[in-house]
Amino acid sequence: MLCPFCLDDVTFRQVEAAGVPIYVCPRCKEQTPALYSKGYRRYPPVVVSAVGFRQHGKTVYFASLFYVLKQLALDQLWPEFFTMGLNEESLDTVQKNVAMLQGGQLPASTPKNFPQPTMIRLQGIPFEPDCTLLCYDTGGECFERPSQLVQYGGFVKRARLAMLLVSISDLEDAPREMHKLLNTYIVGMEELEATSQDQHLVVVFTKVDEITSRLLDGWSDLRDYMMAGDIESLAHPGGYLKRMRFISDRLRDFTGVELRAFEFLNAAEASFRSVEFCMVSSLGARPQDGRLPVQIVPRRVVDPLLWMIEKSVPPWFRWLKWLFP
């Protein structure tokens, strides 16, 4: 089983603590949530590693995703849907983040360290298998040099899908900087004795509300997709996934034609098993003076999550669910 703390494959040891059985990793000695170890086969782990430069929207993305999963009425669209935090820290993180966004605040810059995962079980997304998200978020500095990635971002090597978060409006030279981020990631992976060739890649353009009027001119289908990004559209995930694939192809074109990031595209295609694109606006609008003047209106933040589950959970696991529901 994958230990969420040291990310090794281990068999958790059951020991007694104050008369209560707990599960402990034999390698890092961290206590693993009982729900995680007991539900390991039924809810396989999906490592969600957000990779991106400082201030490109990683922490706000996670907060907005938790907000959407908890606050918006997804259970009314997906009749069997619910989430479950697997330990106290995960429950706290989710609640704190949702309260922060509701209170109009934004997170401070994330320190550079090896992060604790936020562990959330997802159940009942139609057409998607149940799973446990292990979300890792560290400071963007860790993705500026391969040595930093090795030291603080070792969780990336256990992800089946690398999620690259890129805010185009924060880049002066998008083709060069996007390629640099990718290059750093690929070198770091090899240093970690893993290889990007085993992973899928999803490029997530963040803060898209800041570029809709300017850059997306001439890409009306992309702009319309963002504008119509409310959660109602998620009611029919079958059609939704098809749409996501179309948008991915269009964003690939956009990355070449508009951003001229050909080197990035070529290197990505050659280095990963597959490359997809999506775009989000975690807040819906630009904050003013470091605060959110109005309630957030997240757009398309579930898209990266659906890509993650699509690419991370092996097909045989889906068949098992359909054969033995």
Ligand SMILES: Nc1nc2c(ncn2[C@@H]2O[C@H](COP(=O)(O)OP(=O)(O)OP(=O)(O)O)[C@@H](O)[C@H]2O)c(=O)[nH]1
């Ligand atoms: N307009 C707009 N701004 C956003 C959005 N998401 C984040 N931001 C802005 O970007 C800032 C940085 O976002 P964070 O999520 O903290 O960035 P980060 O990648 O976690 O940064 P580090 O922790 O420093 O690596 C926020 O304080 C917001 O001002 C969005 O959807 N739209």
Ligand SMILES: [Mg+2]
């Ligand atoms: Mg952060």
Ligand SMILES: [Zn+2]
């Ligand atoms: Zn461990």
